[in-house]
Amino acid sequence: MASKFPVVPGMQILDFSALDKQSDNIDEFFTTAQLSKMSQYEIMRFKNMRKNYEMMASLGLPAIKPDFMKSRRRGAKRKRKECSDDSDEEWTPASERRKSQRDRIPVTQFSFPLKQEVGAVKKPPKLKKIEKAANIKPEKHEIKKNTDSKMPIHTYPLRPASSAVSYMKIEVPDDDEFLYCEECNKEYEGDCPVHGPLVIVEDTTIKPKDKEQSLYTLPPGLCIRKSSIPNAGLGIWSDYRILPRTRFGPYKGEKTQDLDKAHSTGYAWQIYENGKPSFFIDAFEKNQANWMRYVNCARNEDEQNMTAYQHRGQIYYRTHKVINPDTELLVWYGEDYSEELGIRRGEDSTELKPFTVNGTKYLDD
Numbered sequence: 001m002a003s004k005f006p007v008v009p010g011m012q013i014l015d016f017s018a019l020d021k022q023s024d025n026i027d028e029f030f031t032t033a034q035l036s037k038m039s040q041y042e043i044m045r046f047k048n049m050r051k052n053y054e055m056m057a058s059l060g061l062p063a064i065k066p067d068f069m070k071s072r073r074r075g076a077k078r079k080r081k082e083c084s085d086d087s088d089e090e091w092t093p094a095s096e097r098r099k100s101q102r103d104r105i106p107v108t109q110f111s112f113p114l115k116q117e118v119g120a121v122k123k124p125p126k127l128k129k130i131e132k133a134a135n136i137k138p139e140k141h142e143i144k145k146n147t148d149s150k151m152p153i154h155t156y157p158l159r160p161a162s163s164a165v166s167y168m169k170i171e172v173p174d175d176d177e178f179l180y181c182e183e184c185n186k187e188y189e190g191d192c193p194v195h196g197p198l199v200i201v202e203d204t205t206i207k208p209k210d211k212e213q214s215l216y217t218l219p220p221g222l223c224i225r226k227s228s229i230p231n232a233g234l235g236i237w238s239d240y241r242i243l244p245r246t247r248f249g250p251y252k253g254e255k256t257q258d259l260d261k262a263h264s265t266g267y268a269w270q271i272y273e274n275g276k277p278s279f280f281i282d283a284f285e286k287n288q289a290n291w292m293r294y295v296n297c298a299r300n301e302d303e304q305n306m307t308a309y310q311h312r313g314q315i316y317y318r319t320h321k322v323i324n325p326d327t328e329l330l331v332w333y334g335e336d337y338s339e340e341l342g343i344r345r346g347e348d349s350t351e352l353k354p355f356t357v358n359g360t361k362y363l364d365d
């Protein structure tokens with residue numbers, strides 16, 4: 001498929017729109033009588049299973065066909081078992097299957113292992129080159145307030161930890177075994193039983209001692225360039241369409257309990273244990289971090305396209321809306337740090353002007 005967007009070697013442009021329509025129907029696999037006995041919950045569940053399977057298959061990824069899709073309904077009276085020639089499982093009514101379904105779905109059916117081994121993708125250019133092209137001064141311990149010119153510029157490390165917070169933090173439930181499903185607006189112990197597991201995008205695997213480690217871990221289809229946010233430095237952009245419920249991470253960095261240090265770098269996430277602040281994961285040192293250190297903070301809900309969450313002591317980012325190609329990935333750092341950055345949620349609607357360097361499109365302040 002032709003694309004006007006820059007393409008990372010080995011990357012696919014994903015367009016699931018046709019798939020979405022087709023997958024949103026399970027009529028061909030059940031009789032009218034069977035369908036009429038199913039709850040909305042069951043119907044949605046089968047649709048999701050079909051969608052996940054077909055998306056994986058369309059990408060050429062290993063996917064296990066759900067049992068209910070293995071035989072098509074050819075007549076309302078035909079029994080399910082007779083139709084099924086490649087399954088030795090006895091067919092049971094959907095309502096009876098519901099209880100055991102979850103245990104029987106292999107996790108791999110849903111995972112989206114965009115995993116790249118060393119050498120499989122071309123490494124991104126050197127950080128210095130990227131900074132030069134984007135007209136960004138090499139990274140310093142510096143945080144600039146982006147919205148109000150009267151606001152002071154803080155240079156770190158400069159002050160002891162105070163009430164102002166310059167590390168990222170989010171509300172974490174007492175038990176971080178639980179996963180919150182934004183679609184259901186509920187927490188579940190493990191994956192959501194209605195919408196299934198998140199689609200997992202893994203970091204690119206790198207050699208242990210690779211310099212600029214954080215950049216080389218970029219998954220295919222993402223790239224680094226100047227942020228769309230004025231004075232925010234570099235940021236992470238999508239080269240292809242990313243669907244909601246896609247998970248990135250975990251956020252990698254040095255594990256530390258040093259509060260002052262976490263304050264000073266601007267790259268630390270606070271981790272909670274039993275609902276209480278415990279330690280930090282600080283991604284300031286590039287050779288201990290991954291690409292997630294470059295994800296910037298959204299200035300308003302509209303531009304936020306990822307949610308940060310803690311699960312089993314680690315921080316992940318997941319998408320909660322479709323992210324179109326050529327869009328910056330933006331997460332919410334939490335109230336305190338955002339305030340530190342001069343972000344008052346909902347107030348900034350700065351128009352962004354594109355410009356081009358060496359054929360690559362950037363957005364200027």
Ligand SMILES: C[S@@+](CC[C@H](N)C(=O)[O-])C[C@H]1O[C@@H](n2cnc3c(N)ncnc32)[C@H](O)[C@@H]1O
Pocket residue numbers: 139142143144145146227229230231232233234235265266267293294295296297298299341343
């Ligand atoms: C985790 S880093 C993000 C990557 C950073 N842009 C870089 O080039 O390394 C956090 C820092 O990015 C900058 N930043 C992130 N979001 C911002 C925003 N909305 N406005 C201004 N600066 C922002 C701040 O300097 C902040 O301390």
